[in-house]
Amino acid sequence: MLAPHAAVCAAPVVEFDAALIKRQSQLGPRYTSYPTADRFSEAFDYGDYLQAVANVRNRGGLHPLSLYLHIPFCDTVCYYCACNKIVTRNREKAATYLSYLKREIELQGQLFAGFNHVEQLHLGGGTPTYLSNEQMADLMAHLRRCFQFAPDAVGEYSIEVDPRTVSVERVHALRQQGFNRISLGVQDFNADVQKAVNRIQPEQETRAIIQAARDAGFRSVSIDLIYGLPRQSRDTMEDTLERVIAASPDRLSIYNYAHLPHLFKPQRRILDAELPAPDEKLRMLQLCIDKLRAAGYVYIGMDHFAKPDDELAVAQRQGRLHRNFQGYSTHADADLVSCGVSAISAVGLTYSQNVKTLDAYYSHLDRNELPIARGIRLSMDDVLRRLIIQMLMCNFELSIASVEQAYPITFAAYFESELAQLKTLEQDGLLTIDAEWISVSPRGRLLIRNICMVFDRYLQSRQADTPRYSRTI
Secondary structure, eight states: OOOOOGGGGSOOOOOOOHHHHHHHOOEEOOOSSSSOGGGOBTTOOHHHHHHHHHHHHHTTOOSOEEEEEEEOEESSOOTTOOSOOEEOOOHHHHHHHHHHHHHHHHHHHHHTTTSOEEEEEEEEESOGGGSOHHHHHHHHHHHHHHSEEOOTTTOEEEEEEOGGGOOHHHHHHHHHTTOOEEEEEEEOOOHHHHHHTTOOOOHHHHHHHHHHHHHHTOSEEEEEEEESOTTOOHHHHHHHHHHHHHHOOSEEEEEEOOOOTTTOGGGGGSOGGGSOOHHHHHHHHHHHHHHHHHTTOEEEETTEEEOTTSHHHHHHHTTOOEEETTEEESOTTOEEEEESTTOEEEETTEEEEEOSSHHHHHHHHHTTSOOEEEEEEOOHHHHHHHHHHHHHHHHSEEEHHHHHHHSSSOHHHHTHHHHHHHHHHHHTTSEEEOSSEEEEOTTTGGGHHHHHHTTOGGGGTSOSOSTTSEEOO
């Protein structure tokens, strides 16, 4: 990790400039990884992953692991959803999937034997609580047989929850099973918006689950919202924000709805005529920023906010913040081992992604091999650019001298064309550049993806403005 600038010690301020955003907004990656997942190749296979694990072992396996498990099932479909999911009420499918998931976990546990200390776990989906209480208890017990988990006071063990599918008793059971962080999908409290996206979720249900999480001793409660949904307006968003702020979650994620019906079939049920106009979406975003800052939340980056004493905010002030496939994280040095359909691992200097269908997933595991479909081995240039993008995403600044000390380059020569592009962004007020630092301005922080795209070598070979990406804001 490169040393942070003194300015990192202060909570980052973000300024909303509608004219600048309109001028700069474009399609681009979210940079949960670099290279991004669309650069992965099928030439990378199971053997390459085994070599990556062997390389980590040969280096002493010094860092703890982060585990991600993908549970793809949902009872019903939310029309806005772009996740890899399977909508079914046939619970036998989950039982079959769980048996294969446990097999994959066991294979990974064997590979990491001797350096399998886990400090972070996240269950995502789909809906992880589609699994019954008994199935979840079985899964957690299996994980603990295959890996060594840090004590509850040290580890971060989180689960995504749909408040419509869990009871107060289930929340307490999840805490007893080892989870200490909980993330709730809310999206919007307005009844008309909920009806338009096929997600009816009364506020009192959500508030009851938040209170249950606090009563059960969860260390952190997070809420997800989406702006830009059908039938949303600035007024409906303001009402939802007031209700959410009253619930006082520790963290908030406010995502921009990306309407990509050509890629995600459920979105075809959303009427274009009911979507808010671009100017209205910008007003909603500005409202979110203003109200959350007034309520005392710190802007972390992208679409994330946290209370000042939350571990994310503390890590950012200390220059320890990291970004991965689950968003922002405090575990910068952990190798990410992911299990389940479509799950993406980051081990050593590689990324690898599992197959995306149940049939393919089961077929690989029936052959007693990990279900890896594709991936990439990072070059030195990839690692360097990944570091730069990480630092900009997490700290909003980059020490040029630190990069030159860590890598055998002269920054101005190696990134000559990138610096020329940054000069244009500097003229627009997004950042400042001097001999020692690249510093993102408060006006530029909402457009951090634009700045990071300058350092994305792969975008030079293919135009960024393609339908596979969402808008940068």
